[in-house]
Amino acid sequence: MKVTKLVSTCDIKDCPTLYATDRDTLLVQGKTPTDHGLQLPAHENLVEIPMDLVRRAIREQLI
Template sequence: MKLRFLGKNSQVGDCPTLYATDRDTYLVQGWKIFADDLLLQLTLSAGDTAVEVPTELFEHLEKDGFASGEFKRLEDPLMVLTPGGTYVVQGRAVTDPETLAQMSIPDYETVIEVSKAAITALLEEPRGADLQRRAQPAL
């Protein structure tokens, strides 16, 4: 898989990063999720996982030809806007060694693959009922 770096939101070190691929997908490198209360809100299929990223990461979609990286709605694969103002993104876990070798991934991060169509659909104005779900803080 060929990757094209779109951007990340850090001055130093490794951090959540967005890549475009030659397969009409995006790779989202983000923080592993360890919070059980957050994981319980997700429905993950076999082979899928979720990562947490700052909302600003998707501003880099502009480098892929979009006028804005501002999401107008939240639904699959972006499942949750956390109370801390981050997104939880779910997708296919990237396990291919050649692909992973093209990135610098610290132990506390992982990478998922999400279709471009699924991500770019979130840039459109909401249709019908608001499908946004917000994470509920643990009691």
């Protein structure tokens, strides 16, 4: 899979980030919340990212 960084909240590696793939999908890097109270299938996870990251990606027409 080829991954391309779209937008991030900072320039270092451990910040919320959106990536595009050559599979026409998005990858999301963010914190894994533990207090959500949802029941997820074993093969799925939640990732929490700031709304500003999504707004910035839209503003810059990245997604």
